[in-house]
Amino acid sequence: MDEWPLHLANVPYEFAISKYEVTNAQYASFLNSVGGIFDANGNPYIDEKDPDLKIEQKSSTWRAKPGWENKPMVEVSWYGADAYCRWLGGRLPTEKEWEKAARGLDGRIYPWGNQFLPPGENPRNPRHPRCSFLWGNRKLQSSNPNTCPVGSFSSYPSPYGVQDMAGNVWEWTTGGYCSYPAGPIVFVDTMREVTRGGSWTNSDYNLRCATRSPQPRYMTDANLGFRVVWSDYEPTEPAVFLKRKSSQSVWIEHFDREVPIAEVRHWWGTRAGFTFGVANSCMTLTQEVGFPNGGEHMVIIRCDTKNAFAPGDYVDITVRLCYDAADRSVGRCSVAVAWGDTRRIIPGARGADENTGYPWFLIANNSDSPNVWHEVTCKRVRWEVGKLCIGFGAWGSFLDEHRGITQHMWVDYIMIRHSETN
Numbered sequence: 392m393d394e395w396p397l398h399l400a401n402v403p404y405e406f407a408i409s410k411y412e413v414t415n416a417q418y419a420s421f422l423n424s425v426g427g428i429f430d431a432n433g434n435p436y437i438d439e440k441d442p443d444l445k446i447e448q449k450s451s452t453w454r455a456k457p458g459w460e461n462k463p464m465v466e467v468s469w470y471g472a473d474a475y476c477r478w479l480g481g482r483l484p485t486e487k488e489w490e491k492a493a494r495g496l497d498g499r500i501y502p503w504g505n506q507f508l509p510p511g512e513n514p515r516n517p518r519h520p521r522c523s524f525l526w527g528n529r530k531l532q533s534s535n536p537n538t539c540p541v542g543s544f545s546s547y548p549s550p551y552g553v554q555d556m557a558g559n560v561w562e563w564t565t566g567g568y569c570s571y572p573a574g575p576i577v578f579v580d581t582m583r584e585v586t587r588g589g590s591w592t593n594s595d596y597n598l599r600c601a602t603r604s605p606q607p608r609y610m611t612d613a614n615l616g617f618r619v620v621w622s623d624y625e626p627t628e629p630a631v632f633l634k635r636k637s638s639q640s641v642w643i644e645h646f647d648r649e650v651p652i653a654e655v656r657h658w659w660g661t662r663a664g665f666t667f668g669v670a671n672s673c674m675t676l677t678q679e680v681g682f683p684n685g686g687e688h689m690v691i692i693r694c695d696t697k698n699a700f701a702p703g704d705y706v707d708i709t710v711r712l713c714y715d716a717a718d719r720s721v722g723r724c725s726v727a728v729a730w731g732d733t734r735r736i737i738p739g740a741r742g743a744d745e746n747t748g749y750p751w752f753l754i755a756n757n758s759d760s761p762n763v764w765h766e767v768t769c770k771r772v773r774w775e776v777g778k779l780c781i782g783f784g785a786w787g788s789f790l791d792e793h794r795g796i797t798q799h800m801w802v803d804y805i806m807i808r809h810s811e812t813n
Contacts, residue, residue: 393568393570393571393574393603393605394571394601394602394603395571395574396571396572396573396574397498398571398572398573400487400490400491401487402487402488402491404622404623404624405622406484406488406620406621406622406624407620407621407622408484408488408489408492408551408553408618408619408620408621409553409618409619409620410542410552410553410554411541411542411554411555411618412463412464412541412555412559412560412562412616412617412618413463413464413472413475413616413617413618413619414455414460414461414462414463414464414541415445415446415455415456415459415460415461415462415463415464416454416455416460416461417464417475418446418464418467418471418475419446419453419454419455420453421474421475421478422436422437422446422453423452423453424478425474425478428471430470430474434468434470434608434609435468435470435471435609436467436468436470436471436474436475437466437467437468437471437611438466438468438611441466441611441613443465443466443612443613443720444465444466445459445462445464445465445466446459446464461540461541462537462538462539462540462541463538463541463555463559463560463616464616464617465538465560465611465612465613465614465615465616466611466612466613466615467563467611467615467616467617468608468609468610468611469483469563469565469584469606469608469609469610470608470609471611472563472616472617473563473565475617475619476617476619476620479619480621481619481620481621481622482565482619482620482621482622482625482626483563483564483565483617483619483620484562484564484565484618484619484620485564485565485566485620485626486564486566486585486587486603488564488620488622489556489562489564489587489588490587490600490601492549492551492553492556493549493553493556493557493587493588493600494549494550494600494601495549495550495551496550497550499550499600500599500600500601501521501557501598501599501600502547502548502549502550502553502556502557502600503521503547503548503549503557507521507595507598508520508521508595514526514594514595516530517530520544521544521546521547521557522544522547522555522557522558522559522598523538523539523543523544523555523558523559523590523591524557524558524589524590524591524593524594524595524598525591525592525593525594526594526595527558528591536591537591537613538559538560538591538614539559539591541554541555541559542554542555543555544558555588556588556600557588557589557598557599557600558588558589558590558591558593558598559588559590559591559616560588560590560591560614560615560616561586561587561588561589561590561604561612561614561615561616562586562587562588562616562617562618563584563586563615563616563617564584564585564586564587565584565626566584566585566626566628567579567580567581567582567583567584567585567628568580568581568583568584568585568603568605570773577773578752578771578772578773579705579771579773580605580769580770580771580772581628581770581771582607582608582768582769582770583605583606583607583608583769584605584606584608585603585604585605585606586603586604586605586606586615587602587603587604588602589602590614590615591614592613592614592720593614605753607767613720639808639809640699640700640808640809641699641806641807641808642696642697642699642700642806642807642808643804643805643806643807644694644781644804644805644806645803645804646669646672646673646674646802646803646804646805647669647672647673648669649668649669650669650674650692651692651693652667652690652691652692653691653692653693653734653780654690654691654735654736655667655688655689655690656688656689656690656736657686657687657688658686658687658688659685659686659687659789660683660684660685660686660687660688660787660789661683661684661686662688663679663683663684664678664679664680664683664684664685664787665677665678665679665684665688665785667690667783670801671801672803673801673802673803674783674801674802675799675800675801675802676690676724676783676785676799676800676801676802677797677798677799678722678724678785678786678787678797678798678799679787679796679797680721680722680787680788680793680794680795680796680797680798681787681788681789681790681791681792681793681794681795681796682789682790682791682794683789684787685786685787685788685789685790685793686786686787686789687784687785687786687787688784688785688786689736689782689783689784689785690782690783690784691729691734691736691780691781691782691783692780692781693732693734693778693779693780693781694778694779694780694781695778695779696778696779696807699807700774700807700809701774702774702775702776703773703774704773704774704809705771705772705773705774705809705810706771706772706773706774706807706808706809706810707768707769707770707771707772707807707808707809707810708728708754708768708769708772708805708806708807709766709767709768709805709806709807710726710754710755710766710767710768710802710804710805710806711764711765711766711802711803711804711805711806712726712755712764712765712767712800712801712802712803713762713763713764713765713800713801713803714757714761714762714798714799714800714801715761715762715798715799720788721787721788721793721796721798722757722785722786722787722788722793722796722798723756723757723785723786724756724757724783724784724785724786724798724800725753725754725755725756725757725782725783725784725785726753726754726755726756726781726782726783726784726802726805727751727752727753727754727781727782727784728751728752728754728779728780728781728782728805729751729752729775729780729782730774730775730776730777730778730779730780731775731776731777731778731780732777732778734777734778734780736782751782752769752772754767754769754805755767757800764803770810771810779807781805783800783802785798785800
């Protein structure tokens with residue numbers, strides 16, 4: 392997995408980190424100060440059209456929606472989080488800084504220790520939830536699970552007194568998405584940033600201090616926020632030294648015909664509401680939402696790239712895709728890659744939408760505007776051993792209120808080429 396191997400990481404300087412996640416009221420003040428929701432390059436700070444956004448503009452003034460003032464800011468992109476931090480004279484934390492603030496010096500699993508709940512307690516029915524997470528929120532807010540006000544679980548801080556580092560919202564970090572030293576797969580992805588801490592939508596597995604969830608910088612979601620760091624240290628992108636190529640090899644798979652399917656796996660639902668195949672000259676994935684046809688589904692195909700790339704080569708991987716599910720809390724789709732002649736789907740706590748790093752490297756998911764074709768590229772991914780395996784994943788809500796919704800994803804092609812040399 393992308394969080395292995397366990398290793399010592401040094402943070403040889405002082406830094407301060409905000410005790411709480413940035414709230415809706417605080418972010419509204421920032422927008423009123425800067426007078427816009429885009430940076431100088433046109434990157435959006437927020438998804439202003441998403442109903443899960445908990446701030447609103449009234450008479451040209453931004454404000455938190457009533458009742459949401461002290462809850463964490465969500466539907467904010469990495470660009471929007473970074474801009475807020477810079478406005479305050481700080482920046483986003485690096486992964487090392489975030490993890491040190493969350494787990495201290497003793498390598499604990501959760502901010503409060505090595506056990507999620509006291510022995511004998513079922514995490515799906517906790518009497519004393521320690522943070523805002525899926526099963527705890529259903530216990531606390533059974534009518535409408537969502538984020539909790541920052542600091543709601545003050546009895547369970549990190550070793551440094553930092554609140555809500557597990558649950559409530561995933562938190563943006565900065566510095567790119569890179570493999571750990573001697574990890575099972577080597578990659579340097581400067582196009583994505585890692586989010587940490589899990590959220591109110593996750594189980595206890597995702598709330599571990601070590602869990603990494605990389606996302607494109609434009610990503611926004613109802614469970615994604617951030618906090619601020621202040622330090623004299625300014626992180627830089629890692630250097631990548633690539634082998635020089637005499638030619639620029641390119642491999643492309645156009646999904647305009649039926650291709651052999653290596654494996655289909657369904658979990659947390661039934662296969663009745665899931666179909667996969669070619670339609671309109673594209674690979675098409677269809678997922679019915681709501682009980683009993685929600686849940687998670689994944690399909691893999693294995694491709695022979697005919698020695699276009701060798702193990703150790705660095706490649707850029709581009710996927711052209713489109714989807715029609717605008718609300719990630721209802722349904723999600725994803726495209727991932729892995730390597731191996733006998734690669735299998737291994738259902739796990741992260742599910743199809745979050746099988747990132749090793750054994751699956753997430754290339755794209757439905758985080759752009761719906762019903763628009765997008766090209767998503769992950770750069771400088773190290774090619775591994777064996778056939779290229781392409782995974783197509785879907786997740787659908789089980790909630791009765793979403794029954795009758797059908798989501799689709801269309802994939803036109805996947806293209807791979809050698810990364811340019813430095």
